Amino acid sequence: MMVMTDDFPPRSAEQPASRVLTLQRLAGQLQKLERNSHPVGDSCSVISSGIDVLDQLLPDVGFRAGSLIEWMAEKGSADQLALLAARSALGEDRVLIVIDDEETLYPPATAALGIDLRRLILVRPKRSPSARGKTTCVETLWALEQALASRGVAVTFCRLEKLSAKVFRRLQLAAERGRGLGFLIRPHTARGEPSWSDVRFGIETMNEGDSSFARRWRVEVLRCRRGAAGERFALLEYDDATNTVRPIAPTLPAVSPRRARA
DSSP, X not given: OOOOOTTSOOOOTTSOHHHHHHHHXXXXXXXXXXXXXXXXXXXXXXXXXXXXXXXXXXXXXXXXXXXXXXXXXXXXXXXXXXXXXXXHHTTTTOEEEEEOTTOOXXXXXXXXXXXXXXXXXXXXOOOOGGGTTTOOOHHHHHHHHHHHHOTTEEEEEEEOSOOOHHHHHHHHHHHHHHTSEEEEEEOGGGGGSOOOOSEEEEEEEOOOTTOSOSEEEEEEEEEETTBOTXXXXXXXXXXXXXXXXXXXXXXXXXXOHHHHHO
């Protein structure tokens, strides 16, 4: 399914058997998904996040099929919001793949968000303890590219630290082939790096005060391939009683009219 290059070197016989087995199982599952999945729309199709105010921030009123979406946030701040958007994008017969080499995803909490665990594939490539939090391991990038290129995958969710422009471009081309969505959770420190994403969000967690809501976010469009970066933002809150996200303030320009005219 993929041609190896120096960016994604082939696995050697010295690698632990558990790593090879994990990736072999993923490849087998993806092949089954591609055989059983129904054809998906073309690359111009729009996929709703299921969060109206979030869709309204984008020129297509949703995500374009076959694209990468970056969620720039402090560690853990964007996971819940991105998973809620992935829930709506699953459709009828496709799956969500979470590539979790940090082993931080808790499946019962994911189920509490309304995601059917029967449609969740959790992949946990192993990285050496010395590499944790510094670089993205080869197995993670390999699994990510395979998942993005599969027509049976609706959303591929992965946390990434540093990412070269060359590898980023490969991931973007894989997403175009698969016609699903790639949700890349990135740190704020990556905001200055080149990007091949269709949309780049800036996510900030807000203080909850004495409300009963589990999360509140400020979401800003930092980059959009068909719109002005930083043009709009929204304030959102998650209601754990109804399992929905709704605005807590009207969507407003991120800059003042006077500054915009300058």
